Amino acid sequence: MKITTIISDSNPLLKMVRGLQSRSQREKSGLFLIEGTKLVAEALSKSIRIKDVLVSQTFLQERLKELQAASITELSVVDDQRFSQLVTTEGPCGIVAIARIPRCNEGDLFACQAPLVVIAEAIQDPGNLGTMIRTALAANASGMILTKGTVDRFNPKVVRAAAGALFVMPIVAEIASAQALDLVNKHGLTVIACEPTAQTLYWETDMTGPTALVFGNEGQGFSQPILTQSAQTVAIPMNDCSESLNVAIAAGVILFGAAEQRFKAAFSTGRR
Amino acid sequence: MKITTIISDSNPLLKMVRGLQSRSQREKSGLFLIEGTKLVAEALSKSIRIKDVLVSQTFLQERLKELQAASITELSVVDDQRFSQLVTTEGPCGIVAIARIPRCNEGDLFACQAPLVVIAEAIQDPGNLGTMIRTALAANASGMILTKGTVDRFNPKVVRAAAGALFVMPIVAEIASAQALDLVNKHGLTVIACEPTAQTLYWETDMTGPTALVFGNEGQGFSQPILTQSAQTVAIPMNDCSESLNVAIAAGVILFGAAEQRFKAAFSTGRR
Numbered sequence: 001m002k003i004t005t006i007i008s009d010s011n012p013l014l015k016m017v018r019g020l021q022s023r024s025q026r027e028k029s030g031l032f033l034i035e036g037t038k039l040v041a042e043a044l045s046k047s048i049r050i051k052d053v054l055v056s057q058t059f060l061q062e063r064l065k066e067l068q069a070a071s072i073t074e075l076s077v078v079d080d081q082r083f084s085q086l087v088t089t090e091g092p093c094g095i096v097a098i099a100r101i102p103r104c105n106e107g108d109l110f111a112c113q114a115p116l117v118v119i120a121e122a123i124q125d126p127g128n129l130g131t132m133i134r135t136a137l138a139a140n141a142s143g144m145i146l147t148k149g150t151v152d153r154f155n156p157k158v159v160r161a162a163a164g165a166l167f168v169m170p171i172v173a174e175i176a177s178a179q180a181l182d183l184v185n186k187h188g189l190t191v192i193a194c195e196p197t198a199q200t201l202y203w204e205t206d207m208t209g210p211t212a213l214v215f216g217n218e219g220q221g222f223s224q225p226i227l228t229q230s231a232q233t234v235a236i237p238m239n240d241c242s243e244s245l246n247v248a249i250a251a252g253v254i255l256f257g258a259a260e261q262r263f264k265a266a267f268s269t270g271r272r
Numbered sequence: 273m274k275i276t277t278i279i280s281d282s283n284p285l286l287k288m289v290r291g292l293q294s295r296s297q298r299e300k301s302g303l304f305l306i307e308g309t310k311l312v313a314e315a316l317s318k319s320i321r322i323k324d325v326l327v328s329q330t331f332l333q334e335r336l337k338e339l340q341a342a343s344i345t346e347l348s349v350v351d352d353q354r355f356s357q358l359v360t361t362e363g364p365c366g367i368v369a370i371a372r373i374p375r376c377n378e379g380d381l382f383a384c385q386a387p388l389v390v391i392a393e394a395i396q397d398p399g400n401l402g403t404m405i406r407t408a409l410a411a412n413a414s415g416m417i418l419t420k421g422t423v424d425r426f427n428p429k430v431v432r433a434a435a436g437a438l439f440v441m442p443i444v445a446e447i448a449s450a451q452a453l454d455l456v457n458k459h460g461l462t463v464i465a466c467e468p469t470a471q472t473l474y475w476e477t478d479m480t481g482p483t484a485l486v487f488g489n490e491g492q493g494f495s496q497p498i499l500t501q502s503a504q505t506v507a508i509p510m511n512d513c514s515e516s517l518n519v520a521i522a523a524g525v526i527l528f529g530a531a532e533q534r535f536k537a538a539f540s541t542g543r544r
Contacts, residue, residue: 042515127399131518131521134514134517134518134521135517135518135521137511137513137514138508138510138511138514138516138517139510139511140511161518163515163516163518164515165513165514168513201535203532236410236528237531237535238410238411239409239410239411239412241409241437241440242406242409242410242437243314243435243436244410244435245406245407245410245524246403246406246407246433246435246520248518248521249403249406249407249520249521249524252517252521252524252525253524253525253528256508256525256529257528257532259509260475260529263473263509
C-alpha cells in the first residue's frame with residue numbers, strides 16, 4: 001500500500017476535501033465525500049468509484065490491517081487535529097473518501113413490474129432526507145425523485161444518514177415538481193400525496209400497483225402542482241394531542257404500509 | 273408585562289440557563305429548558321409550569337404582541353449575541369423558557385384498557401429519542417419507559433425533536449431493563465422486542481392487547497434481560513441491500529402497525 005503523509009495545509013487533497021463540503025464544488029467536480037469506516041467499506045462493496053482516501057494518524061496506526069483487507073491500495077495520512085477539522089461527523093471518525101457521484105438513468109427508477117417511487121418535495125433537513133433514502137431502500141422502493149429545493153443528496157450529513165442506501169438507490173434530482181409528475185405519469189404510476197388532513201387513511205388505499213408517494217417540505221407542505229394533480233391524498237391517523245409527525249417517520253410508516261400490502265399480495269397470488 | 277433587561281454575564285438567570293444544558297443541573301433543580309416560540313406556546317397550552325422566560329432583544333421588538341397574547345406576565349431580555357450563545361437551536365430562535373420537569377406516576381402509563389407502552393433501551397441519540405416520543409404519542413402509545421443508559425429526555429435536543437409530545441406523554445425513566453420488564457409484566461403486558469433477525473414479521477403479531485414494544489440501543493441492540501425474557505420478537509422485513517433501519521423509523525413503523533390493528537379491531541367489534 002502506498003501511503004503519503006500530508007504535512008502542509010495547502011496540500012491539494014486537503015483543499016479538495018474542504019471544497020467538497022460545498023454543493024457547488026461537488027457539482028463542478030462530480031465528486032463527494034464519504035466519512036467513516038463503515039460507509040467507506042459499504043461504498044467499496046457497492047462499486048462506488050473511490051478516487052482518494054484520507055485517514056488520521058491514529059486511524060492509520062490502529063486500523064492498517066482493515067484498510068489493507070478493504071483493497072485500498074493508496075492513501076494519504078494527516079495528523080489527528082487537521083483531520084478532525086475536515087469532517088462533519090461528530091466524535092471519532094478517522095477516515096474520509098473522495099468518491100465519484102454515481103450516475104443514474106431515469107429508467108432505473110421504473111425498472112420493475114410495479115414501481116414504488118418516492119417523490120421528496122423540497123425536503124430541507126439533511127438528516128430527514130438521508131433517513132428517507134435509507135428507509136425507502138429498506139421498504140423496497142424502486143427509486144426516488146428529489147424536486148428542486150431539496151437539500152443536496154451528496155451533502156455529507158445526508159450521505160451519513162442514508163447509511164449506504166445512497167450508493168444503490170436510483171435517484172433523479174433537481175427537477176421541478178410539475179416535471180416529476182410528468183415523469184411518473186409517463187410511466188403509468190398513480191400519484192398519492194401524503195398529507196395530514198386527507199380523509200383517506202393510508203392503509204385504506206391500494207399501493208400494490210405502480211405507485212408514486214409524495215412527501216412535502218417540513219414547513220410548507222406541498223406545491224400547487226402536487227396539490228392539484230395528485231390522484232389521491234392519504235393521511236396517517238394521529239392522536240388528538242399530536243400536531244404532526246416528522247416527515248421521515250411519515251415516509252417510513254406509509255412506505256412499510258405499501259411494503260406490507262405488496263408482500264401480502266405477492267403471497268396470495270403466488271407472484272412472489 | 274414586567275420586562276427585566278439583563279446586562280451582566282454574571283446575571284443569575286443567564287447562569288441558570290447555561291447550567292441547565294447539563295443533565296446534573298437539571299436533575300438537581302428539577303428544571304429544564306424549552307427553546308423556540310412554538311414549543312414554549314405548546315408547553316403553556318399543556319400546563320407545563322414555566323418559571324422564567326428569556327428572549328433576545330430582536331425577538332422582543334418583533335414579537336411582543338405574541339408574548340402578551342400567550343399570557344406571559346414577566347420576562348427577561350438580553351442582547352442577541354448573548355442570547356445565541358445560550359441556546360442549542362441552530363438558526364433563529366429568540367426565546368427560551370425555564371420550566372419545571374413534569375411529574376409522572378407509574379400508573380399513568382397503564383391507565384387505559386389495552387396499554388401500549390414503548391420501552392426504549394439505552395437509546396443514545398437525542399434526535400432519535402425525541403422523535404420516538406413524538407411518534408409514540410401520535411400512534412396512541414399510552415406511555416414510555418426509558419431504561420438506564422438512555423439519553424436524558426430533558427436534554428434540549430430531545431425536547432426539540434419531541435415537538436411537544438414530551439409535555440403530555442407519561443414517561444418513567446432511569447430504571448434497569450429487568451425492572452422495566454417487571455413493571456410491564458405486573459400490569460399484564462405482552463413484551464414484544466423489535467429485532468431485525470426475528471422470524472416473525474410485525475404485522476403477523478397481534479398487538480391489540482396490552483402490549484409493551486421494546487426498541488434497543490442503536491449499536492448494541494438489546495440487553496440480556498430483554499433478549500431472554502421477551503415473550504416474542506418481531507422484525508420489519510427489509511430489502512436485501514439494506515443493513516438496518518434507523519431506530520426511530522423502526523419504532524414508527526411498528527407503532528403504526530399496532531395503531532392500524534387497534535383501529536381495525538375497534539371498528540370491527542364496535543369497541544370504538
